[in-house]
């Protein structure tokens with residue numbers, strides 16, 4: 201009996217470990233003509249191929265993670281279509297192990313600051329908001345705004361200059377919508393720190409505006425990616441859904457779940473897909489919470505900024521259509537302010553444009569919703585730089601540089617919005 205349960209335990213363990221990324225590989229591939237572009241697009245529809253980035257413009261790098269059982273097929277398809285590739289990572293499992301080891305460093309507990317020497321848990325980030333509210337009671341206000349599917353508390357922090365004036369204009373920033381994009385909550389936490397703890401240097405950003413910030417929208421997904429190396433590339437929420445053949449799958453892509461042109465383009469109706477739009481618009485509690493916050497501030501909010509990774513893009517509407525909104529020049533002006541500030545600071549080059557035109561078409565995203573439904577005049581998705589040999593893994597040693605560079609861009613965009621509205 202003992203031996204049998206031992207074997208069962210080992211089998212279970214093996215199946216859990218087997219879910220990891222041992223011998224998964226990551227390739228960079230460039231489509232130089234439309235036929236090659238179509239080949240990549242067709243591959244992206246298969247669950248086995250995880251495209252981290254698939255721009256619709258030719259001659260730009262796409263990045264795809266391929267499981268061991270698909271290597272031969274993948275290389276055969278590339279060969280047949282005369283496509284060059286660069287093997288970026290020969291064993292993703294190994295890289296993730298190393299990343300987790302580096303991130304195990306304990307937080308500097310003697311400091312109330314979170315710091316940039318590691319990626320932080322959702323709990324630590326939530327607690328940090330409360331620490332700030334306690335320490336700066338006249339300037340900082342924390343609000344519980346809802347619960348995730350797994351019952352985690354979602355909070356916003358409102359940062360003011362403490363003058364008590366009601367009805368100020370608002371800039372709303374969120375992060376952590378996609379679980380695996382760890383650098384996003386890190387950057388948003390740095391924004392909070394700058395506005396609160398470095399107030400003197402940044403007070404022009406708070407004279408006529410309050411900032412409302414939600415650092416981790418998809419807290420369930422974010423925690424899931426941190427629990428086990430096998431879950432590192434989780435993107436979606438964690439709501440259970442039944443896929444085809446009664447397969448148990450989880451989650452909807454929150455950035456396909458906003459109810460504006462929902463499911464029209466660039467989203468999947470298959471529950472096991474990475475871009476599953478959900479059974480209906482706003483099926484996910486997390487997107488409903490963002491919707492409700494947006495609705496509650498829409499009359500005063502002039503700038504919605506959502507932080508993702510990766511690819512170094514400053515994207516504005518529309519993402520559901522290749523048409524440009526009438527006011528695209530205003531959107532472009534603000535995005536360009538961020539572009540120029542970052543270029544001047546570090547030399548990093550961002551691509552600026554409408555989502556559909558410079559990246560790909562994808563309906564149901566938060567940026568289009570904020571712009572099209574809440575009528576927030578400036579709505580931007582900022583895709584931070586990638587890093588490491590995967591893309592979603594800027595090494596812990598580069599968090600500091602990335603978040604500081606990002607802040608320079610966000611500050612410049614904030615100032616431009618303040619000047620314009």
Ligand code: 0X9
Pocket residue numbers: 252378381455508509510515518519520555556560561562563565566567568581583
């Ligand atoms: O696909 C997305 O949701 C975003 N890119 S990511 O790699 N972080 O997943 C881009 C969204 C751009 N906005 C719209 N398509 N509306």
Ligand code: ZN
Pocket residue numbers: 377378381508509
């Ligand atoms: Zn994202």
